[in-house]
Amino acid sequence: MIQKSEPVSEDPEGIDDPEGTYDVTQPEPSALIESLRAFGYSLETAIADLVDNSIAAKAKNVWIRFEWKGSDSYISLKDDGEGMTESSIISAMRPGSQSPLKERSLKDLGRFGLGLKTASFSQCRRLTVVSKVNNGEIVKRCWDLDYVKIKKEWRLLKLIEPEPLTVINDTISVQGTIVIWEKMDRVSGNHRADDEKAYKRFLEGAEKVKQHLEMVFHRFLDYPNSLKIWINGRMITSWDPFMKSERATQELPVEKLLCDGKNLVITPYVLPHQSKVSTESHKIGSGPRGWNAQQGFYVYRNERLLVGGDWLSLGFQKEEHYKLARIQVDLPNSMDGEWQIDVKKSRAKIPGYLKSDFKRIAVLTRNNAVDIYRHRGKVVSRKHAQDFVFMWEQKTRHGKFFYSINREHPLVQQAYKNGVKIDLDALFSILEESIPVSHILVTNVGEPDKFSTPFENAPPEILQSVLLSSFSALLNTGVEEGEAKRRLLAMDPFSLFPDVVEVCLNEFLKDKK
Ligand SMILES: Nc1ncnc2c1ncn2[C@@H]1O[C@H](COP(=O)(O)OP(=O)(O)O)[C@@H](O)[C@H]1O
Ligand SMILES: [Mg+2]
Known part of the structure; x- marks a missing residue:
């Protein structure tokens, strides 16, 4: 009789099948590694996924470091959240640590139990996590994909040789977690440290990450005493897509739609005409991708932005004269299934039965946006x-x-x-x-x-x-x-x-x- 290692409660029958009626086939590590690496994250969406985990762990500060050393470059993310014990760090490192079907706490930004691994492996081949709970010991674990490939087994390293530099330089005093990415073949490649072009690309990557985090987490960054994110020692600020601090921004009537037994809330905004704000403010308003690309719906899940500026396949084009239309959509995390939220948290799909409502609201907002966009013409002719x-x-x-x-x-x-x-x-x-x-x-x-x-x-x-x-x-x-x-x-x-x-x-x- 085979001894069951998994909790018996997960097998409803409680009895194992007789030997010889099945084969145990562990996933072939080298094949699985490649699929885990191919989720299609960008550097900025991958780092945002780590920040999600820090927020879920109630961190107040997230410190991100981009360290350029050519092919030895690394990126680290440290937080002062609740941290992990040894057993939780082991389960956190397991690919697929929680079932996506499990109900999450209302504030949880996680979903599939994959983010830490898929986000990290999309950018690096060596992931080290160091963590400490309050009054606990420092615990460390490391996935080195090259080692896994050689050993043909998912061996999670306890003894980390050589230790990443940040682990030596950085400490966790009370509680928190440090995630370190090394062997970043997809970020820094095989370049020498004195390769100016490669260094420039690395810095540009860091800048993109900054802009992305300022947008994705703007609501967290805005709350007093909630979250601070630092990149290479500098605190980032929030980017509000709706320019709510501008007097000329117009908020159209808020609508609540019933979805899966709960309310989702839609707040359409029409942003001010360029002539109604300062040059600086207009420039900031353009956002990471520019005025035209940033128009459309902004879908938030638990206040975390999933999709920033998209007409969500409703058949609308992004056109210059609609660029002032930006619409906030707030979903609770219980609607993930309905909205087909993906692992990267960068896709959301309107459920079929809500499409006509979304279309109606989009048309309304777009019409208002055109009026404001053309207002400039009116002002000029009035002057004449x-x-x-x-x-x-x-x-x-x-x-x-x-x-x-x-x-x-x-x-x-x-x-x-x-x-x-x-x-x-x-x-x-x-x-x-x-x-x-x-x-x-x-x-x-x-x-x-x-x-x-x-x-x-x-x-x-x-x-x-x-x-x-x-x-x-x-x-x-x-x-x-x-x-x-x-x-x-x-x-x-x-x-x-x-x-x-x-x-x-x-x-x-x-x-x-
Ligand atoms: N920075 C962190 N602080 C504390 N716990 C963390 C941190 N990052 C990850 N974890 C733990 O690891 C688990 C797995 O994370 P992840 O792979 O991102 O999946 P998910 O976020 O969907 O649960 C989390 O549920 C959490 O328990
Ligand atoms: Mg996560």
């Missing part, structure tokens, strides 16, 4: 024709849209001057506060043709009467007739009816004479 007057002004308050009546409008000015007996300001405030904005937005997306244009199908006398009142109001402000007519032709909504304006005003003037 200073008389272009709108009755309603779209404004933002704390990042939210509202509409107000333009007090400078000639008709409004006239009413003030005539000393109307009602409190005009109170009236306007009520008008402004009660605009059915959400109705307008929803209708615009669902049935955009349902909106009538100004005075569409209205009796002509109404348009004529409003036109003549406006004309008189302008004349009363001292504007001469020809100029007043010109202004009306440029004024909303009369600009839509140039023929009516011509005929009606000519008749009016003729009668007057």
